[in-house]
Every structure is written in structure tokens, then in C-alpha cells.
Amino acid sequence: MIVIFGIFLLTLLVITAIAIVRTENLFVAVMLMGIASLLLAANFFLLDAADVALTEAAVGAGISTVLFLGALALTSESERSKPTNRLLSFTVVAAAALVLIYATFDKPRFGDPEAPVQTHVAPWYLEKTPEYIDIPNVVTAVLGSFRGYDTLGEVFVVFTAGIGVLFLLGGGKASGVLPEEKVNEGLRHHLIPRVVGRVLIPFILLFGLYVQFHGEYGPGGGFQAGAIIAAAVILFALLEGEKRALSVLPERVLLGLIACGPLLYGAVGVAGILLGGNFLDYSVLSSDPVKGQQLGILIIEAGVGITVTGVLLGIFHAFAARER
Numbered sequence: 001m002i003v004i005f006g007i008f009l010l011t012l013l014v015i016t017a018i019a020i021v022r023t024e025n026l027f028v029a030v031m032l033m034g035i036a037s038l039l040l041a042a043n044f045f046l047l048d049a050a051d052v053a054l055t056e057a058a059v060g061a062g063i064s065t066v067l068f069l070g071a072l073a074l075t076s077e078s079e080r081s082k083p084t085n086r087l088l089s090f091t092v093v094a095a096a097a098l099v100l101i102y103a104t105f106d107k108p109r110f111g112d113p114e115a116p117v118q119t120h121v122a123p124w125y126l127e128k129t130p131e132y133i134d135i136p137n138v139v140t141a142v143l144g145s146f147r148g149y150d151t152l153g154e155v156f157v158v159f160t161a162g163i164g165v166l167f168l169l170g171g172g173k174a175s176g177v178l179p180e181e182k183v184n185e186g187l188r189h190h191l192i193p194r195v196v197g198r199v200l201i202p203f204i205l206l207f208g209l210y211v212q213f214h215g216e217y218g219p220g221g222g223f224q225a226g227a228i229i230a231a232a233v234i235l236f237a238l239l240e241g242e243k244r245a246l247s248v249l250p251e252r253v254l255l256g257l258i259a260c261g262p263l264l265y266g267a268v269g270v271a272g273i274l275l276g277g278n279f280l281d282y283s284v285l286s287s288d289p290v291k292g293q294q295l296g297i298l299i300i301e302a303g304v305g306i307t308v309t310g311v312l313l314g315i316f317h318a319f320a321a322r323e324r
Contacts, residue, residue, distance in 0.1 A: 037061035050219035058227035070319035162311030169318035226308025261307025
């Protein structure tokens with residue numbers, strides 16, 4: 001039954017993708033892209049990748065849709081058709097699709113216990129995580145500790161991408177600052193969205209904190225929590241307006257969040273060196289190596305969540321500060 005449902009969702013995803021390409025109305029395309037993200041999130045849940053599904057739902061269906069709508073407010077509603085060589089485009093797409101399909105023939109069967117990943121690295125992680133870190137979520141142990149360098153690199157990628165987008169959208173002035181006459185008042189005069197939003201926002205924030213500090217025991221972590229918390233603040237900005245949102249989290253605070261995440265992550269690594277260990281060796285953070293690992297993961301995940309929250313909110317306010 002799960003396989004049949006997965007095929008059904010993938011079929012809907014293909015239909016949605018074709019509709020996105022075919023439509024000339026950009027607003028319809030944005031809405032369809034949000035639907036495609038929800039379908040992808042459902043597929044990730046079926047594949048037991050709940051942490052990826054949370055990120056896809058929060059960023060793909062939520063925040064990205066809002067950013068696309070913000071970009072749409074700066075351009076026309078319909079696509080401007082240009083004369084193109086459709087035969088050449090179709091040939092390139094068809095050739096790429098055939099290469100990808102051919103590449104799948106050499107992949108192990110889905111769920112094959114004899115696949116290389118199941119017989120080489122994965123068994124070691126499953127065996128050593130209870131001994132070295134003593135947390136049930138092996139994914140968090142791998143990303144936060146065993147492959148901590150990779151996650152640090154991802155944090156700096158998010159940091160650099162956020163700074164780059166702010167430079168592109170800032171236009172020479174600080175992001176998130178609107179002239180008084182251009183301040184978006186939001187939907188505060190619409191009773192139903194405002195009441196429903198006020199009910200939902202506290203629960204979204206609570207769930208984001210749960211995902212942040214419960215990542216060692218269930219799906220989640222800093223990336224997912226940062227996206228969920230940012231989605232809650234963006235919803236508040238849409239309902240109450242830019243001025244209220246910036247009064248809650250001013251621009252300087254957002255810039256501080258963007259910078260503090262990588263600094264906090266790196267500080268944990270430096271602390272490991274100062275205490276006689278290696279960079280990002282959390283074992284030396286406590287007299288009990290296992291407790292040290294748990295403490296280190298908790299701190300670096302907080303750094304990841306802070307960075308993701310700051311970058312997403314900074315980009316949102318940069319879009320909102322653009323002149324219509």
C-alpha cells in the first residue's frame with residue numbers, strides 16, 4: 001500500500017511539474033511550486049526521511065513561496081514569451097532525462113541490505129553511536145559529530161549565500177528598512193487571517209523549539225528548527241506588517257543572528273583545542289566524554305538554527321524593502 005501511495009504522489013508531482021512549465025501566469029506557477037514542495041515532503045516522509053521532509057515543507061512550501069510572491073510583486077504577472085528553439089530545448093531535456101534514467105540502472109535496489117552503504121559505513125555508525133554519543137538519533141550523531149566538519153561547511157555556505165543575497169537585494173541600503181509611506185501594513189484589518197494566525201504562530205514557534213532541542217531523540221535539528229521558527233516570524237510579518245515585525249526582531253538583531261551562528265559553531269571547535277582535544281572534538285567539553293559529545297552537539301545545533309533563522313528572515317525583509 002505504501003508503494004502504491006508513493007507512486008500516486010510521484011505521479012501527481014510529475015503532473016504538477018508539467019503544469020508549472022506550461023503555465024504562463026507566474027502567480028499560478030508559484031502556487032503550483034508550493035504544491036510540488038508539499039508532494040515532495042510527503043514522499044520524503046514515506047521514505048522515512050522525516051528531517052528532510054520537515055525542511056522541505058517549511059522552506060519549499062512555506063518560505064520559498066512567500067519569497068517568490070515577493071519577487072512576483074517586483075515584476076509582471078505573466079511570463080514574457082521570447083522566440084526560442086523548442087526543438088533544441090526538447091532535445092537537451094530528453095537527452096539529460098535518458099542519461100539520468102540510464103544511471104539508475106546501476107543503483108542498488110531500494111532498501112537492499114547488501115547495498116554498499118549498508119555494509120560499510122552505516123553499520124559502524126549504528127554500532128558506535130550508542131557507545132560514543134549515546135543518543136538514539138543516529139542522523140544527528142553523524143551530522144553533528146562524526147561529520148561535524150561537513151556541517152560546519154554547510155553553515156558557512158548558508159551564511160555566505162545569505163550575505164550574497166542581501167548584497168544583491170539591498171541596493172546600497174540596509175535590508176529590511178522601508179520608508180514610512182511604503183511600510184506594508186499586512187493583513188491586520190482582515191479578522192479571520194489575523195485570528196487564525198495569532199492562534200497558529202505560538203504553536204509553530206513551540207514546535208520549532210521542540211525540533212531544535214529534541215533533535216537528538218527524534219527527527220529534526222538546527223536546520224529544520226531554524227526554518228520553522230523563521231516561517232512563524234514571516235507569518236507574523238505578513239499578518240501584522242513589516243513595522244511590527246521589525247520592532248520584534250530589528251535589523252541589527254537579524255545581522256547578529258546571521259553572524260553568531262558560525263561563530264558559535266567555530267567557538268565549540270576552538271574550545272576543543274584549548275581543552276587538549278582536536279577541533280570539533282566534543283569529548284573534552286566534559287569530564288565524561290559521552291556527556292561532552294551531547295553538550296557539543298546541543299551547542300552547534302543551536303548555532304545552526306540561529307544562522308538559518310537569521311538568513312531566512314534577512315532575505316525576507318530584504319525582499320520587503322525593495323521598492324515596488
